[in-house]
Amino acid sequence: MARRQAQPPxxxxxTTQWFRITSGFVGGMLLGLACLWLVWLxxxxxxxxxxxxxxxxxSFPINPPVAxxxxxxxxxxxxxxxxxxxxxxxxxxLFIASQLEPGAASKAKTPSxxxxxxxxxxxxxxxxxxxxxxxxxxxxxxxxxPLQHADASVDPTPIPRSSYDLYVFLDANSGKELLTIQV
Numbered sequence: 001m002a003r004r005q006a007q008p009p010x011x012x013x014x015t016t017q018w019f020r021i022t023s024g025f026v027g028g029m030l031l032g033l034a035c036l037w038l039v040w041l042x043x044x045x046x047x048x049x050x051x052x053x054x055x056x057x058x059s060f061p062i063n064p065p066v067a068x069x070x071x072x073x074x075x076x077x078x079x080x081x082x083x084x085x086x087x088x089x090x091x092x093x094l095f096i097a098s099q100l101e102p103g104a105a106s107k108a109k110t111p112s113x114x115x116x117x118x119x120x121x122x123x124x125x126x127x128x129x130x131x132x133x134x135x136x137x138x139x140x141x142x143x144x145x146p147l148q149h150a151d152a153s154v155d156p157t158p159i160p161r162s163s164y165d166l167y168v169f170l171d172a173n174s175g176k177e178l179l180t181i182q183v
Contacts, residue, residue, distance in 0.1 A: 072181065079116040079139070080118075080134060082117050088173070090113045093140060100177050101142065101166065104145050107146055111141065117135065130178075147164060164182055
């Protein structure tokens with residue numbers, strides 16, 4: 001019997017070898033990403049919301065909503081997040097508001113200002129106020145303004161609280177006072 005001689009294996013050409021290396025590298029990367037995702041999923045499941053979710057493009061609004069303030073929401077006022085920059089600075093808005101409401105500005109414990117979009121639809125007939133929809137405003141909040149106690153000889157009923165808050169809404173471009181709300 002004749003013995004067959006073992007023939008050396010044929011060498012693969014360089015393109016086949018390149019595809020094998022590239023597909024191995026891409027497969028390893030995908031496997032690594034899948035493992036990271038699985039670890040994140042398990043940690044998120046057991047740790048709750050302490051681990052932030054990765055951002056997903058197109059699934060969230062560009063401008064996150066502004067937290068609604070309960071007393072304003074009770075009045076029908078909602079706030080939004082503006083996408084443009086205001087003409088007036090925060091310091092200018094605080095100064096204008098202090099000129100418009102000097103008593104509140106001087107007596108308030110903590111004044112603050114926030115740039116927001118004002119939404120306050122007019123649902124009454126006749127109109128009680130203009131219809132505000134996505135109006136860029138500076139919302140100035142004067143907190144802890146002490147209430148003036150009435151003369152006990154005139155009105156003996158005690159006041160249930162000792163202070164109030166005042167919200168002043170200024171047009172962010174002109175500085176015009178649009179609205180004041182006392183709560």
